Amino acid sequence: MLDLLKSQLPTLITIAIALGAILTTCAYLIYIERKISAFMQDRVGPNRVGPLGLLQPLADGAKFLLKEDVIPGHVDKVLYLLAPCVAVFTAMLAFAVVPFGPVGDEPSWMRFIIAPDLDMGMVFIFAIGSLSVYGVVLGGWASNNKYSALGSLRASAQVVSYEIPLGMSILGVALVSGTLNLEQILAQQAKGGFLAWNVWTQPLACLIFFTASLAEANRLPFDLSECEQELVGGFHTEYSAMKFALFFLGEYTHMITIAFLMSVLFFGGWHSPLATAESAYPGAWAVKLGVLFAKVLLVILFIMVIRWTIPRFRFDQLMGLAWKVLIPLALGNVIALMVIRQFGLSLWWSTVASAVMFCIAGAISTNASRAALERARSPLATAG
Amino acid sequence: MSSFAPILVYILVLLGFVATNLILTHVIGPRRKTAVKDMPYESGMDPVGDARQPFDVKFYLVAILFLVFDVELLFLYPWATAAYVDSGGVPAELKNLMFAVMLVFMGTLAIAYIYAWKHGVFKWR
Numbered sequence: 201m202l203d204l205l206k207s208q209l210p211t212l213i214t215i216a217i218a219l220g221a222i223l224t225t226c227a228y229l230i231y232i233e234r235k236i237s238a239f240m241q242d243r244v245g246p247n248r249v250g251p252l253g254l255l256q257p258l259a260d261g262a263k264f265l266l267k268e269d270v271i272p273g274h275v276d277k278v279l280y281l282l283a284p285c286v287a288v289f290t291a292m293l294a295f296a297v298v299p300f301g302p303v304g305d306e307p308s309w310m311r312f313i314i315a316p317d318l319d320m321g322m323v324f325i326f327a328i329g330s331l332s333v334y335g336v337v338l339g340g341w342a343s344n345n346k347y348s349a350l351g352s353l354r355a356s357a358q359v360v361s362y363e364i365p366l367g368m369s370i371l372g373v374a375l376v377s378g379t380l381n382l383e384q385i386l387a388q389q390a391k392g393g394f395l396a397w398n399v400w401t402q403p404l405a406c407l408i409f410f411t412a413s414l415a416e417a418n419r420l421p422f423d424l425s426e427c428e429q430e431l432v433g434g435f436h437t438e439y440s441a442m443k444f445a446l447f448f449l450g451e452y453t454h455m456i457t458i459a460f461l462m463s464v465l466f467f468g469g470w471h472s473p474l475a476t477a478e479s480a481y482p483g484a485w486a487v488k489l490g491v492l493f494a495k496v497l498l499v500i501l502f503i504m505v506i507r508w509t510i511p512r513f514r515f516d517q518l519m520g521l522a523w524k525v526l527i528p529l530a531l532g533n534v535i536a537l538m539v540i541r542q543f544g545l546s547l548w549w550s551t552v553a554s555a556v557m558f559c560i561a562g563a564i565s566t567n568a569s570r571a572a573l574e575r576a577r578s579p580l581a582t583a584g
Numbered sequence: 585m586s587s588f589a590p591i592l593v594y595i596l597v598l599l600g601f602v603a604t605n606l607i608l609t610h611v612i613g614p615r616r617k618t619a620v621k622d623m624p625y626e627s628g629m630d631p632v633g634d635a636r637q638p639f640d641v642k643f644y645l646v647a648i649l650f651l652v653f654d655v656e657l658l659f660l661y662p663w664a665t666a667a668y669v670d671s672g673g674v675p676a677e678l679k680n681l682m683f684a685v686m687l688v689f690m691g692t693l694a695i696a697y698i699y700a701w702k703h704g705v706f707k708w709r
Contacts, residue, residue: 211590215597269613273622285602292601296594315590323661341636345624349635357643360650367657371664378669380661437625442609446602516708519646523706527653527697534660535690541668542683 213310218300222292226452227257233504240508264445272343272438279342284439284446287335291453294328297321298460301492302470303383305485312489313383322370322380325461326363329416333359335450336418340435351434354424354515359416361522366412368530369405372537373398373465376547382461386469390477397468401547402537404554406466408530413461415522417454419503421510424518459499467495525561532557645705656693 231246231253238245246253271277301312318324333356340352370380376398377385389396399406415422426434433439436447463469470488471477513521536553539545624631666673667682674682700706 208589208593211593212597214590215594219597219601265609265612267613268615269609270621272624274624281606285606289598289602292598293591293595296591314594315587317587318591319587343624344635346626346631346635349637353639353643357646361646364650364653364657367654368660371657371660374661374664375668378665378667378673380665432625432627441613442605446605519708520706523649524701531690531694538667538683538686542679 210308210310211314214312214314217310218295218314219292221300222295222453222456223449225456226449227261229452229455229500230260230448231257232501233507236501236504237508240505261445264442267441269441269443274344275438276342276344279338280438281443283335283339283342283435284443284450285335286338287332287450288446288453290328290332290335291450291457294325294332295453295457295460297324297382298457299383299386299464299469300460302485302488303386305488316383317381319379319381321382322374325457326367326370329454330359330363332416332450332454335447336435339439339447343435343438345438347431347433347437348435351424351426351431351437355418355435358422358424358518358522359418361519362412362415362422362526365408365522365526365530366416368527368534369408369412370465371530371534372402372405372550375534375537375541376401382464386464386471387477389468390471393476394468394471394473397466397471399466401550402466402533402554403551404529404533404558406462407558408526408533409465410458410462412522412526413458414503414506415518417451417458419451419455420507421512422518423512424515455500455503456496459496459503462499463492463495469495525565529557529561642708649700649705652696653693656689659689 234256235245235253237243246256249255249259271280296314297318299313303312303316306312336355336359337352340348340350340355343349373385374380377388379385385398389398418426424434426436431437436444439447470492472488472491474491475484475487533554536557537550540547540549540553624635663682663686667679667686668674
């Protein structure tokens with residue numbers, strides 16, 4: 201028993217560091233998001249608590265704990281309490297296989313990944329990630345509120361639909377690297393150098409993965425499960441205090457995981473001209489760590505800017521995007537990579553295939569929306 | 585199996601974290617029940633009827649289609665990791681057969697997809 205505990209000591213330290221980092225990052229991401237929103241809407245943003253409002257996240261955290269924890273009389277109590285737990289639990293568990301630093305360069309008492317050498321890494325993330333829909337569904341159903349019910353109904357259909365393009369876009373990466381282990385996918389890109397980043401050879405897969413994961417995390421422009429204007433808060437209308445904060449924490453953890461996955465799968469992780477796989481100068485690991493975090497932060501900032509740039513989709517458009525655009529594109533991408541690998545062609549043909557498919561999809565959609573506009577303009581216009 | 589041990593530890597820590605949060609907010613926060621707080625929040629109107637009503641059959645259709653595609657994806661993962669690796673993957677003499685089989689598999693899927701599209705499963709109105 202003591203042996204087992206001793207062998208898991210680095211794990212415990214890693215978990216402590218990772219969990220603490222995630223919580224702090226989540227708190228400050230909310231601050232950054234509010235500042236960016238303020239910047240994009242020509243406001244000031246939080247500036248009262250501490251210098252530049254930097255202590256705002258701490259104040260918010262304390263407030264979440266001290267506010268009244270309302271459990272309304274009409275809810276299903278067990279499921280109502282379970283829902284936020286599931287939401288935050290699954291979001292954080294998915295982080296277990298994400299390498300958040302240059303694995304192998306770290307001191308021996310910790311690791312830059314919670315569960316190293318897990319060969320089914322990506323499958324684990326998808327399995328746990330799809331469990332997160334339970335948090336939303338349970339929350340909406342248990343609340344027994346019409347807004348919540350509508351929100352969770354939409355969310356379940358949305359998450360379920362975008363799961364498929366998300367999984368398919370990874371198949372291309374798996375075909376090329378022959379593994380689903382995130383560390384090995386990263387190592388292969390780092391070994392091949394700058395031009396071996398997956399984003400160059402599979403830009404379409406990268407785009408599909410990013411779009412679908414935004415939808416998975418219920419971020420704008422896909423946040424139909426919450427949409428403040430029509431559904432108040434959607435599935436979390438009836439939640440307050442820390443239970444509401446847990447839903448929020450889950451969403452932001454999702455965002456962090458997405459950003460890490462984007463940089464590890466497609467943008468070469470810690471690899472950069474500053475610190476390649478060969479560089480062994482002292483402090484190289486710190487440079488690698490910094491590069492990885494910079495990439496992650498860039499992805500997160502991009503997600504936040506998207507929030508204030510693209511308006512929310514209509515529900516039929518949302519489902520149409522998943523089923524009529526992303527799934528055929530993802531399937532085409534897999535078939536293209538399969539053919540390339542079978543006949544031993546250069547991987548750059550995949551870039552060509554991506555560009556061609558992207559142009560075809562663009563042409564078809566432009567045509568379709570123009571036809572819809574024409575129909576709407578005619579005096580005898582009927583819905584659909 | 586030992587590579588799953590850290591995940592087990594992580595699960596335990598997370599369960600502790602979640603439980604602590606729930607208990608803390610339950611203990612620390614004040615508690616003043618009123619009749620209005622106990623009502624469902626519907627923008628100030630008194631709620632009419634129950635929230636748990638039958639919903640559109642479209643959602644079931646999406647769920648069924650999801651099952652089809654997701655199971656198919658699960659078949660594809662092992663293939664994708666084993667098909668084109670240098671060692672330990674699919675033997676060289678089976679590569680062409682495998683390629684043909686996968687083409688048939690994806691063709692079948694495409695036919696099912698087109699069938700569903702033609703029958704208006706993807707139309708929301």
